[in-house]
Amino acid sequence: MGSFGVVVIPKAHGAVRRVADELGVSKEALRGWVRKHKDTGLDTLAHSVDLEAENRRLRAELAEAKRANDILKKASAFSRRSSTAHTNNHHIH
Template sequence: MAGKRYSRELRERAVALVFEQVEHYSSQWEAICSVAAKVGVSGETLRKWVRQAEVDAGARPGTSSEESAELRRLRRENAELRRANEILKAASAFFARELDPRPPRS
C-alpha cells in the first residue's frame, strides 16, 4: 500500500491510543503494534506518526511538522522565483539584441 494516505483524524486517534495504552505494555513498540493492528495500519507507519507527534510536542529533537511544511513552501517559492528570474534574463537579452543599433555580425 505504498503512498496510501490516511485521514488526519485516524492518525491523531491512533497516536493518542498509543500514548494512552503504553503503560499496559512492556514497551512502546508493543503498544504501537497492538494499536496498529486495531486501526488497520502497519506498525512502522504508526511508529513514524508517534515519533513525529513526540517531535511536535517537543519531547524529542527533530524538525516539527510546521517547520517541515514551511521549508517545503519556501523551497517551492524559491524554485518559482528562480524560474521567473531565468525568464526575465532571457527576455532582457532578447530585447537588448532587438534594440541594439549595431547591425548583426555575419
C-alpha cells in the first residue's frame, strides 16, 4: 500500500462508506483514523495515524490468517485421504 495523502471526508450521506470502500478499509477504521487525526491537529491523516504500528498489526493478522489457512488445507487433505481409504476398504464379495 502506498502512503496516504490528504483524505477529505465529505459530509454527504454515505460519504464515509464510499471513501472507506475506496481505501479498502472498514467504515469504523476510517472513522477512528479521522477521530484520531482531529485530536492531533496535524495537516494530514497520514501524519496522525501510526502507519508503522498499523502495518505491524496487519502483517501479524495476515500471518495468522495464512497459518489458519494452511491448517485447514492440511485437515481437508487428511479428511479426503481418510474417506478415500475408508471407501477402498469396503470390498464386495
